[in-house]
Amino acid sequence: MPAAQPFQDESYRARVAAEKGIYEDCVKVHDLPPIFHYWSNRYIRPKLEAFGFSTPNDLFKKYLAEQCQRRAHEALRFASIGAGNCDLEITLASHLRSQGRSDFVIDCLELNPAMLERGRAAATRDGVEEQVHLVEADFNQWTPNHEYDAVLANQSLHHVLNLEGLFAQVKSCLKPQGCFIISDMIGRNGHLRWPEALEIVHEFWRKLPPSYRFNPLLNRYEELYENWDCSGESFEGIRSQDILPLLVDHFHFQLFVGFANVIDPFTDRAFGHNFDAKAQWDRAFIDQVHERDEQEMVAGYIKPTHMLAVVGNDPDTPTLLHEPLGPEFCIRPTQEPAGKREGACVPQTEPGAYEWNSWPHRPQDELEIACRRLRDAEIRVNERTETAKALNKELDERTAWARRLDKELEDRTAWALRLDKELAERTAWAQELNRELERLAWARVLYRFARRIYRGARRMKDRLSGRVPGN
Numbered sequence: 502m503p504a505a506q507p508f509q510d511e512s513y514r515a516r517v518a519a520e521k522g523i524y525e526d527c528v529k530v531h532d533l534p535p536i537f538h539y540w541s542n543r544y545i546r547p548k549l550e551a552f553g554f555s556t557p558n559d560l561f562k563k564y565l566a567e568q569c570q571r572r573a574h575e576a577l578r579f580a581s582i583g584a585g586n587c588d589l590e591i592t593l594a595s596h597l598r599s600q601g602r603s604d605f606v607i608d609c610l611e612l613n614p615a616m617l618e619r620g621r622a623a624a625t626r627d628g629v630e631e632q633v634h635l636v637e638a639d640f641n642q643w644t645p646n647h648e649y650d651a652v653l654a655n656q657s658l659h660h661v662l663n664l665e666g667l668f669a670q671v672k673s674c675l676k677p678q679g680c681f682i683i684s685d686m687i688g689r690n691g692h693l694r695w696p697e698a699l700e701i702v703h704e705f706w707r708k709l710p711p712s713y714r715f716n717p718l719l720n721r722y723e724e725l726y727e728n729w730d731c732s733g734e735s736f737e738g739i740r741s742q743d744i745l746p747l748l749v750d751h752f753h754f755q756l757f758v759g760f761a762n763v764i765d766p767f768t769d770r771a772f773g774h775n776f777d778a779k780a781q782w783d784r785a786f787i788d789q790v791h792e793r794d795e796q797e798m799v800a801g802y803i804k805p806t807h808m809l810a811v812v813g814n815d816p817d818t819p820t821l822l823h824e825p826l827g828p829e830f831c832i833r834p835t836q837e838p839a840g841k842r843e844g845a846c847v848p849q850t851e852p853g854a855y856e857w858n859s860w861p862h863r864p865q866d867e868l869e870i871a872c873r874r875l876r877d878a879e880i881r882v883n884e885r886t887e888t889a890k891a892l893n894k895e896l897d898e899r900t901a902w903a904r905r906l907d908k909e910l911e912d913r914t915a916w917a918l919r920l921d922k923e924l925a926e927r928t929a930w931a932q933e934l935n936r937e938l939e940r941l942a943w944a945r946v947l948y949r950f951a952r953r954i955y956r957g958a959r960r961m962k963d964r965l966s967g968r969v970p971g972n
Contacts, residue, residue: 533768533769533773534768540787541768557655560809562593562596568680569600569605578605579605579649580647581608581654583610583612585613591620591627594607594633598632603632606632607632607653609633650676651675651681652681655685658744659740659741659744660735660737664743671751680755681811686807687745687806688805689738689741690730690732690739691738693738695803709786710861742835755818759798760798761806763803764791764794782861
């Protein structure tokens, strides 16, 4: 989608409204299931620790601390794109204050006013309201008012439509030796799987017991994993696949860590809660998926869908990465036909949707588990149905009240029109009366003048007749 697309048309406004609605009451934006933490701690954490940090949050802490050391006697200014509830920004501000720095500001850019209000309350509660500056802004149209020592983007770029414009603005506002710190998703748009990855997901999906295939987010059972595009209404994953290529075009990489692809559906919010992080079979299954994921990514057959990166404008800075997964290597050519690349592992696709012998439970036990989860889902559906009915009843009542109010308004409008007509008539009558009074006043003047003339004429007549002696 071109960067020059207008941002005032009806479809864009509808996406903005949907995006605000999704996150209006979302307090825990990055809440993930226990199986995700099992996988990430076992496999991703060591990759990060090789570069001096353990978690994505630690990445931001590390590189902001470096900026503070570089400018030990200067006030610093940072910007965070898509700050949400400002959880990360408050954590970073508290961390920097604990390190003895208070001469800094983090501009938290966020589209959703409800999230900013939660951020405002949390910043005040944690005593960092002077450092956390809240800015309601659409980063598709953002123009920086300051130069920044660092710009942060924590799981926000995959919500950006105008990536070209945003990256150009970030590039222009970074101070010398400033950096752009990123944690984000870089897979296919809408968080879809590319065909080569979907084939492997289905391969492992057939090994899953039915009770693991229920999607509580969408309240549906997926016999085979459904390649669902979640960018249909909001900005979720709207241009994920363009993030990495555009970063390569605009910036120089100081750090790049690409990871995960096939593992995503099994550890995310949609299906990850079906796994028990303490169960041996569940952990072994995740281990197998991760091993296959790593083999295929190193071979170049599939590409990472997640990225931690630090970029900037200094081309002389060396790039830290885990070979061969560099930025350019991890770009999937979107126009290239999906096919087997040399050295990649061959997916073993089986017919049908089930591999019965791979399940950890007996079929009858698995059926009981699946039925229990379906019953739980039915309860949730019924609860939501009752809530919808209550909301519908309230809507009907408010609609009826609005209609009564509308009728009363019509009646009062008609009465006002009648009153206005009567007022106009009385005003006209009053104006005519006023004119009559003016004529009457003039007649009285004429009458008095005529009486004076008459009296003068009588006196003149009497003098002429000798009745009144002359002077």
